[in-house]
Amino acid sequence: MQGNTIQQLLADRIDTFATGDKPTEIIDKAVEKLFKELIDESFKSWGDFGTAVKASVKAAMPSNVSDMFELTRYNSLIINSLRERWQASTIGDDFLRRANAALDEVLREDAIPAQVRLSELLEAFVESHAEDAAEKGWDRPHVRIKEDEGIVSARFIHIAFDEEPEEDYLSGRSLSRLTQSRREDHQFKNRVSVHLLGETDDSHPFGRVYHARLEGQPVGRDFSIRNRWERLLAALYFGVADLIIDCDEYDVSYPGRD
Structure with missing residues:
Protein backbone atom coordinates (compact mmCIF):
# COMPACT_ATOMS: atom_id res chain seq x y z
CA MET A 1 0.00 0.00 0.00
CA GLN A 2 2.84 2.31 0.89
CA GLY A 3 4.54 1.53 -2.41
CA ASN A 4 1.46 2.44 -4.34
CA THR A 5 1.26 5.72 -2.46
CA ILE A 6 4.88 6.57 -3.29
CA GLN A 7 4.35 5.60 -6.91
CA GLN A 8 1.23 7.68 -7.08
CA LEU A 9 3.01 10.66 -5.53
CA LEU A 10 5.87 10.29 -8.01
CA ALA A 11 3.46 10.03 -10.92
CA ASP A 12 1.57 13.10 -9.71
CA ARG A 13 4.80 15.11 -9.40
CA ILE A 14 5.91 14.04 -12.88
CA ASP A 15 2.57 15.10 -14.32
CA THR A 16 2.77 18.42 -12.52
CA PHE A 17 6.38 18.99 -13.64
CA ALA A 18 5.63 18.01 -17.24
CA THR A 19 2.74 20.46 -17.52
CA GLY A 20 4.74 23.35 -16.02
CA ASP A 21 7.30 25.75 -17.54
CA LYS A 22 10.42 24.00 -16.26
CA PRO A 23 10.69 21.30 -19.00
CA THR A 24 10.49 23.97 -21.68
CA GLU A 25 13.27 25.93 -19.97
CA ILE A 26 15.50 22.85 -19.75
CA ILE A 27 14.86 21.93 -23.38
CA ASP A 28 15.59 25.51 -24.49
CA LYS A 29 18.91 25.49 -22.64
CA ALA A 30 19.86 22.12 -24.14
CA VAL A 31 18.98 23.26 -27.66
CA GLU A 32 20.89 26.52 -27.16
CA LYS A 33 23.94 24.60 -25.96
CA LEU A 34 23.70 22.26 -28.95
CA PHE A 35 23.56 25.11 -31.44
CA LYS A 36 26.42 26.98 -29.78
CA GLU A 37 28.60 23.87 -29.98
CA LEU A 38 27.69 23.36 -33.63
CA ILE A 39 28.42 27.00 -34.49
CA ASP A 40 31.71 26.93 -32.57
CA GLU A 41 32.78 23.85 -34.49
CA SER A 42 31.69 25.25 -37.85
CA PHE A 43 33.55 28.55 -37.46
CA LYS A 44 36.85 27.08 -36.31
CA SER A 45 39.64 27.42 -38.87
CA TRP A 46 39.18 23.75 -39.76
CA GLY A 47 35.39 23.88 -39.57
CA ASP A 48 33.00 23.34 -42.46
CA PHE A 49 32.08 27.00 -42.93
CA GLY A 50 35.62 28.39 -42.79
CA THR A 51 36.93 25.60 -45.02
CA ALA A 52 34.18 26.14 -47.58
CA VAL A 53 34.76 29.91 -47.75
CA LYS A 54 38.52 29.48 -48.07
CA ALA A 55 38.03 26.93 -50.84
CA SER A 56 35.69 29.31 -52.67
CA VAL A 57 38.15 32.19 -52.41
CA LYS A 58 41.01 29.97 -53.61
CA ALA A 59 38.94 28.75 -56.56
CA ALA A 60 38.21 32.36 -57.51
CA MET A 61 41.90 33.33 -57.61
CA PRO A 62 42.76 34.52 -61.13
CA SER A 63 45.53 32.85 -63.11
CA ASN A 64 46.88 36.28 -64.05
CA VAL A 65 48.74 37.52 -60.98
CA SER A 66 48.31 41.17 -61.98
CA ASP A 67 44.57 40.72 -61.42
CA MET A 68 45.04 39.20 -57.99
CA PHE A 69 45.13 42.49 -56.17
CA GLU A 70 41.72 43.39 -57.54
CA LEU A 71 40.40 40.26 -55.87
CA THR A 72 40.48 41.88 -52.44
CA ARG A 73 38.25 44.69 -53.67
CA TYR A 74 36.01 42.17 -55.42
CA ASN A 75 35.78 40.09 -52.24
CA SER A 76 34.89 43.19 -50.26
CA LEU A 77 31.87 43.80 -52.48
CA ILE A 78 30.71 40.21 -51.98
CA ILE A 79 31.28 40.27 -48.24
CA ASN A 80 29.49 43.59 -47.81
CA SER A 81 26.54 42.19 -49.72
CA LEU A 82 26.47 39.09 -47.51
CA ARG A 83 26.63 41.16 -44.35
CA GLU A 84 23.79 43.39 -45.50
CA ARG A 85 21.63 40.34 -46.18
CA TRP A 86 22.46 38.81 -42.82
CA GLN A 87 21.78 42.08 -41.04
CA ALA A 88 18.37 42.32 -42.68
CA SER A 89 17.48 38.72 -41.86
CA THR A 90 16.13 37.31 -38.61
CA ILE A 91 19.23 35.29 -37.68
CA GLY A 92 20.52 35.72 -34.16
CA ASP A 93 23.16 38.22 -33.09
CA ASP A 94 25.52 35.45 -32.02
CA PHE A 95 25.47 33.82 -35.45
CA LEU A 96 25.95 37.20 -37.14
CA ARG A 97 28.93 38.00 -34.95
CA ARG A 98 30.57 34.64 -35.58
CA ALA A 99 29.90 34.75 -39.31
CA ASN A 100 31.43 38.22 -39.60
CA ALA A 101 34.44 37.13 -37.56
CA ALA A 102 34.93 34.08 -39.80
CA LEU A 103 34.80 36.19 -42.96
CA ASP A 104 37.25 38.70 -41.50
CA GLU A 105 39.64 35.84 -40.73
CA VAL A 106 39.37 34.41 -44.23
CA LEU A 107 40.11 37.76 -45.89
CA ARG A 108 42.62 39.10 -43.39
CA GLU A 109 45.67 37.65 -45.12
CA ASP A 110 44.56 38.94 -48.52
CA ALA A 111 44.44 42.60 -47.48
CA ILE A 112 46.68 44.80 -49.62
CA PRO A 113 47.81 48.09 -48.02
CA ALA A 114 47.92 51.39 -49.89
Missing part, protein backbone atom coordinates in the same frame (compact mmCIF):
# COMPACT_ATOMS: atom_id res chain seq x y z
CA GLN A 115 51.50 51.90 -48.70
CA VAL A 116 54.22 49.46 -47.71
CA ARG A 117 57.14 50.44 -45.51
CA LEU A 118 60.55 49.12 -46.49
CA SER A 119 61.10 48.07 -42.87
CA GLU A 120 57.90 45.99 -43.07
CA LEU A 121 58.99 44.35 -46.33
CA LEU A 122 62.44 43.49 -44.96
CA GLU A 123 61.06 42.25 -41.64
CA ALA A 124 58.73 39.89 -43.52
CA PHE A 125 61.74 38.80 -45.62
CA VAL A 126 63.70 38.13 -42.42
CA GLU A 127 60.84 36.09 -40.95
CA SER A 128 60.75 33.79 -43.98
CA HIS A 129 64.52 33.09 -43.71
CA ALA A 130 64.85 33.02 -39.92
CA GLU A 131 65.15 29.23 -39.73
CA ASP A 132 68.02 29.08 -42.23
CA ALA A 133 69.69 32.02 -40.49
CA ALA A 134 69.58 30.23 -37.13
CA GLU A 135 71.06 27.05 -38.62
CA LYS A 136 73.86 28.88 -40.44
CA GLY A 137 74.60 31.53 -37.81
CA TRP A 138 73.71 34.54 -39.97
CA ASP A 139 73.50 37.88 -38.18
CA ARG A 140 71.54 39.86 -40.74
CA PRO A 141 70.50 39.76 -44.39
CA HIS A 142 72.68 41.73 -46.78
CA VAL A 143 70.85 44.90 -47.81
CA ARG A 144 72.09 47.67 -50.08
CA ILE A 145 70.26 50.96 -50.54
CA LYS A 146 71.59 53.59 -52.91
CA GLU A 147 70.21 56.62 -54.69
CA ASP A 148 71.04 57.63 -58.24
CA GLU A 149 73.28 60.68 -58.25
CA GLY A 150 73.53 63.44 -60.80
CA ILE A 151 69.87 63.31 -61.86
CA VAL A 152 68.22 66.67 -61.21
CA SER A 153 64.75 66.18 -62.68
CA ALA A 154 63.87 62.97 -60.75
CA ARG A 155 65.03 60.83 -57.84
CA PHE A 156 65.50 57.08 -57.96
CA ILE A 157 66.44 54.65 -55.20
CA HIS A 158 67.62 51.08 -55.75
CA ILE A 159 67.29 48.46 -53.00
CA ALA A 160 69.00 45.07 -53.24
CA PHE A 161 68.75 42.34 -50.62
CA ASP A 162 69.65 38.69 -50.05
CA GLU A 163 69.13 36.44 -47.04
CA GLU A 164 72.85 35.55 -46.99
CA PRO A 165 75.29 38.03 -45.37
CA GLU A 166 78.00 39.45 -47.61
CA GLU A 167 80.90 37.63 -45.97
CA ASP A 168 79.12 34.26 -46.27
CA TYR A 169 78.29 34.94 -49.90
CA LEU A 170 81.89 35.84 -50.80
CA SER A 171 83.36 32.90 -48.87
CA GLY A 172 81.23 30.54 -50.93
CA ARG A 173 82.51 31.86 -54.28
CA SER A 174 85.45 30.44 -56.24
CA LEU A 175 88.97 31.56 -55.36
CA SER A 176 89.08 34.04 -58.24
CA ARG A 177 85.94 35.72 -56.90
CA LEU A 178 87.23 36.06 -53.36
CA THR A 179 89.26 39.08 -54.39
CA GLN A 180 86.16 41.19 -55.08
CA SER A 181 85.48 43.67 -52.31
CA ARG A 182 81.68 43.57 -52.50
CA ARG A 183 78.83 41.98 -54.33
CA GLU A 184 77.75 43.65 -57.57
CA ASP A 185 74.16 44.82 -57.88
CA HIS A 186 73.30 42.20 -60.51
CA GLN A 187 74.41 39.44 -58.12
CA PHE A 188 71.61 40.11 -55.65
CA LYS A 189 68.63 37.78 -56.02
CA ASN A 190 66.13 40.43 -54.93
CA ARG A 191 66.14 44.01 -56.20
CA VAL A 192 63.64 46.87 -56.20
CA SER A 193 63.95 50.17 -58.07
CA VAL A 194 61.82 53.07 -56.91
CA HIS A 195 60.86 56.34 -58.60
CA LEU A 196 60.49 58.73 -55.68
CA LEU A 197 57.33 60.86 -55.66
CA GLY A 198 57.54 62.76 -52.38
CA GLU A 199 57.89 62.46 -48.63
CA THR A 200 55.60 61.27 -45.86
CA ASP A 201 54.56 63.41 -42.90
CA ASP A 202 57.47 61.94 -40.93
CA SER A 203 59.92 62.93 -43.72
CA HIS A 204 60.50 59.50 -45.26
CA PRO A 205 60.76 59.40 -49.08
CA PHE A 206 58.23 57.27 -50.89
CA GLY A 207 57.57 56.29 -54.49
CA ARG A 208 56.45 53.73 -57.03
CA VAL A 209 58.36 50.56 -57.85
CA TYR A 210 59.11 50.42 -61.59
CA HIS A 211 61.42 47.39 -61.61
CA ALA A 212 61.71 44.37 -59.33
CA ARG A 213 63.62 41.11 -59.26
CA LEU A 214 62.39 38.26 -57.07
CA GLU A 215 64.58 35.26 -56.22
CA GLY A 216 66.75 35.85 -59.27
CA GLN A 217 63.95 36.37 -61.75
CA PRO A 218 62.25 39.56 -63.00
CA VAL A 219 58.79 39.98 -61.51
CA GLY A 220 56.24 39.36 -64.23
CA ARG A 221 52.84 37.88 -64.74
CA ASP A 222 53.73 34.25 -64.16
CA PHE A 223 55.26 33.68 -60.77
CA SER A 224 54.07 32.13 -57.52
CA ILE A 225 53.56 34.01 -54.26
CA ARG A 226 54.52 31.78 -51.36
CA ASN A 227 54.79 34.12 -48.41
CA ARG A 228 54.03 37.59 -47.09
CA TRP A 229 57.13 39.45 -48.26
CA GLU A 230 56.66 38.20 -51.83
CA ARG A 231 53.02 39.33 -51.69
CA LEU A 232 54.11 42.80 -50.57
CA LEU A 233 56.75 43.05 -53.28
CA ALA A 234 54.28 41.97 -55.95
CA ALA A 235 51.78 44.54 -54.71
CA LEU A 236 54.46 47.20 -55.02
CA TYR A 237 55.46 46.10 -58.51
CA PHE A 238 51.94 46.02 -59.90
CA GLY A 239 51.29 49.56 -58.69
CA VAL A 240 48.85 48.75 -55.91
CA ALA A 241 51.04 50.26 -53.18
CA ASP A 242 53.74 52.89 -52.69
CA LEU A 243 57.02 51.98 -51.00
CA ILE A 244 58.12 54.15 -48.06
CA ILE A 245 61.90 54.17 -47.50
CA ASP A 246 61.87 54.29 -43.69
CA CYS A 247 65.00 52.33 -42.73
CA ASP A 248 68.71 52.02 -43.43
CA GLU A 249 70.79 49.10 -44.65
CA TYR A 250 71.75 47.87 -41.16
CA ASP A 251 68.44 48.36 -39.37
CA VAL A 252 67.21 44.79 -39.96
CA SER A 253 68.70 41.68 -38.40
CA TYR A 254 67.70 38.08 -37.79
CA PRO A 255 65.88 37.16 -34.53
CA GLY A 256 68.23 36.96 -31.57
CA ARG A 257 71.13 38.48 -33.52
CA ASP A 258 70.66 42.19 -32.66
Whole structure:
Protein backbone atom coordinates (compact mmCIF):
# COMPACT_ATOMS: atom_id res chain seq x y z
CA MET A 1 0.00 0.00 0.00
CA GLN A 2 2.84 2.31 0.89
CA GLY A 3 4.54 1.53 -2.41
CA ASN A 4 1.46 2.44 -4.34
CA THR A 5 1.26 5.72 -2.46
CA ILE A 6 4.88 6.57 -3.29
CA GLN A 7 4.35 5.60 -6.91
CA GLN A 8 1.23 7.68 -7.08
CA LEU A 9 3.01 10.66 -5.53
CA LEU A 10 5.87 10.29 -8.01
CA ALA A 11 3.46 10.03 -10.92
CA ASP A 12 1.57 13.10 -9.71
CA ARG A 13 4.80 15.11 -9.40
CA ILE A 14 5.91 14.04 -12.88
CA ASP A 15 2.57 15.10 -14.32
CA THR A 16 2.77 18.42 -12.52
CA PHE A 17 6.38 18.99 -13.64
CA ALA A 18 5.63 18.01 -17.24
CA THR A 19 2.74 20.46 -17.52
CA GLY A 20 4.74 23.35 -16.02
CA ASP A 21 7.30 25.75 -17.54
CA LYS A 22 10.42 24.00 -16.26
CA PRO A 23 10.69 21.30 -19.00
CA THR A 24 10.49 23.97 -21.68
CA GLU A 25 13.27 25.93 -19.97
CA ILE A 26 15.50 22.85 -19.75
CA ILE A 27 14.86 21.93 -23.38
CA ASP A 28 15.59 25.51 -24.49
CA LYS A 29 18.91 25.49 -22.64
CA ALA A 30 19.86 22.12 -24.14
CA VAL A 31 18.98 23.26 -27.66
CA GLU A 32 20.89 26.52 -27.16
CA LYS A 33 23.94 24.60 -25.96
CA LEU A 34 23.70 22.26 -28.95
CA PHE A 35 23.56 25.11 -31.44
CA LYS A 36 26.42 26.98 -29.78
CA GLU A 37 28.60 23.87 -29.98
CA LEU A 38 27.69 23.36 -33.63
CA ILE A 39 28.42 27.00 -34.49
CA ASP A 40 31.71 26.93 -32.57
CA GLU A 41 32.78 23.85 -34.49
CA SER A 42 31.69 25.25 -37.85
CA PHE A 43 33.55 28.55 -37.46
CA LYS A 44 36.85 27.08 -36.31
CA SER A 45 39.64 27.42 -38.87
CA TRP A 46 39.18 23.75 -39.76
CA GLY A 47 35.39 23.88 -39.57
CA ASP A 48 33.00 23.34 -42.46
CA PHE A 49 32.08 27.00 -42.93
CA GLY A 50 35.62 28.39 -42.79
CA THR A 51 36.93 25.60 -45.02
CA ALA A 52 34.18 26.14 -47.58
CA VAL A 53 34.76 29.91 -47.75
CA LYS A 54 38.52 29.48 -48.07
CA ALA A 55 38.03 26.93 -50.84
CA SER A 56 35.69 29.31 -52.67
CA VAL A 57 38.15 32.19 -52.41
CA LYS A 58 41.01 29.97 -53.61
CA ALA A 59 38.94 28.75 -56.56
CA ALA A 60 38.21 32.36 -57.51
CA MET A 61 41.90 33.33 -57.61
CA PRO A 62 42.76 34.52 -61.13
CA SER A 63 45.53 32.85 -63.11
CA ASN A 64 46.88 36.28 -64.05
CA VAL A 65 48.74 37.52 -60.98
CA SER A 66 48.31 41.17 -61.98
CA ASP A 67 44.57 40.72 -61.42
CA MET A 68 45.04 39.20 -57.99
CA PHE A 69 45.13 42.49 -56.17
CA GLU A 70 41.72 43.39 -57.54
CA LEU A 71 40.40 40.26 -55.87
CA THR A 72 40.48 41.88 -52.44
CA ARG A 73 38.25 44.69 -53.67
CA TYR A 74 36.01 42.17 -55.42
CA ASN A 75 35.78 40.09 -52.24
CA SER A 76 34.89 43.19 -50.26
CA LEU A 77 31.87 43.80 -52.48
CA ILE A 78 30.71 40.21 -51.98
CA ILE A 79 31.28 40.27 -48.24
CA ASN A 80 29.49 43.59 -47.81
CA SER A 81 26.54 42.19 -49.72
CA LEU A 82 26.47 39.09 -47.51
CA ARG A 83 26.63 41.16 -44.35
CA GLU A 84 23.79 43.39 -45.50
CA ARG A 85 21.63 40.34 -46.18
CA TRP A 86 22.46 38.81 -42.82
CA GLN A 87 21.78 42.08 -41.04
CA ALA A 88 18.37 42.32 -42.68
CA SER A 89 17.48 38.72 -41.86
CA THR A 90 16.13 37.31 -38.61
CA ILE A 91 19.23 35.29 -37.68
CA GLY A 92 20.52 35.72 -34.16
CA ASP A 93 23.16 38.22 -33.09
CA ASP A 94 25.52 35.45 -32.02
CA PHE A 95 25.47 33.82 -35.45
CA LEU A 96 25.95 37.20 -37.14
CA ARG A 97 28.93 38.00 -34.95
CA ARG A 98 30.57 34.64 -35.58
CA ALA A 99 29.90 34.75 -39.31
CA ASN A 100 31.43 38.22 -39.60
CA ALA A 101 34.44 37.13 -37.56
CA ALA A 102 34.93 34.08 -39.80
CA LEU A 103 34.80 36.19 -42.96
CA ASP A 104 37.25 38.70 -41.50
CA GLU A 105 39.64 35.84 -40.73
CA VAL A 106 39.37 34.41 -44.23
CA LEU A 107 40.11 37.76 -45.89
CA ARG A 108 42.62 39.10 -43.39
CA GLU A 109 45.67 37.65 -45.12
CA ASP A 110 44.56 38.94 -48.52
CA ALA A 111 44.44 42.60 -47.48
CA ILE A 112 46.68 44.80 -49.62
CA PRO A 113 47.81 48.09 -48.02
CA ALA A 114 47.92 51.39 -49.89
CA GLN A 115 51.50 51.90 -48.70
CA VAL A 116 54.22 49.46 -47.71
CA ARG A 117 57.14 50.44 -45.51
CA LEU A 118 60.55 49.12 -46.49
CA SER A 119 61.10 48.07 -42.87
CA GLU A 120 57.90 45.99 -43.07
CA LEU A 121 58.99 44.35 -46.33
CA LEU A 122 62.44 43.49 -44.96
CA GLU A 123 61.06 42.25 -41.64
CA ALA A 124 58.73 39.89 -43.52
CA PHE A 125 61.74 38.80 -45.62
CA VAL A 126 63.70 38.13 -42.42
CA GLU A 127 60.84 36.09 -40.95
CA SER A 128 60.75 33.79 -43.98
CA HIS A 129 64.52 33.09 -43.71
CA ALA A 130 64.85 33.02 -39.92
CA GLU A 131 65.15 29.23 -39.73
CA ASP A 132 68.02 29.08 -42.23
CA ALA A 133 69.69 32.02 -40.49
CA ALA A 134 69.58 30.23 -37.13
CA GLU A 135 71.06 27.05 -38.62
CA LYS A 136 73.86 28.88 -40.44
CA GLY A 137 74.60 31.53 -37.81
CA TRP A 138 73.71 34.54 -39.97
CA ASP A 139 73.50 37.88 -38.18
CA ARG A 140 71.54 39.86 -40.74
CA PRO A 141 70.50 39.76 -44.39
CA HIS A 142 72.68 41.73 -46.78
CA VAL A 143 70.85 44.90 -47.81
CA ARG A 144 72.09 47.67 -50.08
CA ILE A 145 70.26 50.96 -50.54
CA LYS A 146 71.59 53.59 -52.91
CA GLU A 147 70.21 56.62 -54.69
CA ASP A 148 71.04 57.63 -58.24
CA GLU A 149 73.28 60.68 -58.25
CA GLY A 150 73.53 63.44 -60.80
CA ILE A 151 69.87 63.31 -61.86
CA VAL A 152 68.22 66.67 -61.21
CA SER A 153 64.75 66.18 -62.68
CA ALA A 154 63.87 62.97 -60.75
CA ARG A 155 65.03 60.83 -57.84
CA PHE A 156 65.50 57.08 -57.96
CA ILE A 157 66.44 54.65 -55.20
CA HIS A 158 67.62 51.08 -55.75
CA ILE A 159 67.29 48.46 -53.00
CA ALA A 160 69.00 45.07 -53.24
CA PHE A 161 68.75 42.34 -50.62
CA ASP A 162 69.65 38.69 -50.05
CA GLU A 163 69.13 36.44 -47.04
CA GLU A 164 72.85 35.55 -46.99
CA PRO A 165 75.29 38.03 -45.37
CA GLU A 166 78.00 39.45 -47.61
CA GLU A 167 80.90 37.63 -45.97
CA ASP A 168 79.12 34.26 -46.27
CA TYR A 169 78.29 34.94 -49.90
CA LEU A 170 81.89 35.84 -50.80
CA SER A 171 83.36 32.90 -48.87
CA GLY A 172 81.23 30.54 -50.93
CA ARG A 173 82.51 31.86 -54.28
CA SER A 174 85.45 30.44 -56.24
CA LEU A 175 88.97 31.56 -55.36
CA SER A 176 89.08 34.04 -58.24
CA ARG A 177 85.94 35.72 -56.90
CA LEU A 178 87.23 36.06 -53.36
CA THR A 179 89.26 39.08 -54.39
CA GLN A 180 86.16 41.19 -55.08
CA SER A 181 85.48 43.67 -52.31
CA ARG A 182 81.68 43.57 -52.50
CA ARG A 183 78.83 41.98 -54.33
CA GLU A 184 77.75 43.65 -57.57
CA ASP A 185 74.16 44.82 -57.88
CA HIS A 186 73.30 42.20 -60.51
CA GLN A 187 74.41 39.44 -58.12
CA PHE A 188 71.61 40.11 -55.65
CA LYS A 189 68.63 37.78 -56.02
CA ASN A 190 66.13 40.43 -54.93
CA ARG A 191 66.14 44.01 -56.20
CA VAL A 192 63.64 46.87 -56.20
CA SER A 193 63.95 50.17 -58.07
CA VAL A 194 61.82 53.07 -56.91
CA HIS A 195 60.86 56.34 -58.60
CA LEU A 196 60.49 58.73 -55.68
CA LEU A 197 57.33 60.86 -55.66
CA GLY A 198 57.54 62.76 -52.38
CA GLU A 199 57.89 62.46 -48.63
CA THR A 200 55.60 61.27 -45.86
CA ASP A 201 54.56 63.41 -42.90
CA ASP A 202 57.47 61.94 -40.93
CA SER A 203 59.92 62.93 -43.72
CA HIS A 204 60.50 59.50 -45.26
CA PRO A 205 60.76 59.40 -49.08
CA PHE A 206 58.23 57.27 -50.89
CA GLY A 207 57.57 56.29 -54.49
CA ARG A 208 56.45 53.73 -57.03
CA VAL A 209 58.36 50.56 -57.85
CA TYR A 210 59.11 50.42 -61.59
CA HIS A 211 61.42 47.39 -61.61
CA ALA A 212 61.71 44.37 -59.33
CA ARG A 213 63.62 41.11 -59.26
CA LEU A 214 62.39 38.26 -57.07
CA GLU A 215 64.58 35.26 -56.22
CA GLY A 216 66.75 35.85 -59.27
CA GLN A 217 63.95 36.37 -61.75
CA PRO A 218 62.25 39.56 -63.00
CA VAL A 219 58.79 39.98 -61.51
CA GLY A 220 56.24 39.36 -64.23
CA ARG A 221 52.84 37.88 -64.74
CA ASP A 222 53.73 34.25 -64.16
CA PHE A 223 55.26 33.68 -60.77
CA SER A 224 54.07 32.13 -57.52
CA ILE A 225 53.56 34.01 -54.26
CA ARG A 226 54.52 31.78 -51.36
CA ASN A 227 54.79 34.12 -48.41
CA ARG A 228 54.03 37.59 -47.09
CA TRP A 229 57.13 39.45 -48.26
CA GLU A 230 56.66 38.20 -51.83
CA ARG A 231 53.02 39.33 -51.69
CA LEU A 232 54.11 42.80 -50.57
CA LEU A 233 56.75 43.05 -53.28
CA ALA A 234 54.28 41.97 -55.95
CA ALA A 235 51.78 44.54 -54.71
CA LEU A 236 54.46 47.20 -55.02
CA TYR A 237 55.46 46.10 -58.51
CA PHE A 238 51.94 46.02 -59.90
CA GLY A 239 51.29 49.56 -58.69
CA VAL A 240 48.85 48.75 -55.91
CA ALA A 241 51.04 50.26 -53.18
CA ASP A 242 53.74 52.89 -52.69
CA LEU A 243 57.02 51.98 -51.00
CA ILE A 244 58.12 54.15 -48.06
CA ILE A 245 61.90 54.17 -47.50
CA ASP A 246 61.87 54.29 -43.69
CA CYS A 247 65.00 52.33 -42.73
CA ASP A 248 68.71 52.02 -43.43
CA GLU A 249 70.79 49.10 -44.65
CA TYR A 250 71.75 47.87 -41.16
CA ASP A 251 68.44 48.36 -39.37
CA VAL A 252 67.21 44.79 -39.96
CA SER A 253 68.70 41.68 -38.40
CA TYR A 254 67.70 38.08 -37.79
CA PRO A 255 65.88 37.16 -34.53
CA GLY A 256 68.23 36.96 -31.57
CA ARG A 257 71.13 38.48 -33.52
CA ASP A 258 70.66 42.19 -32.66
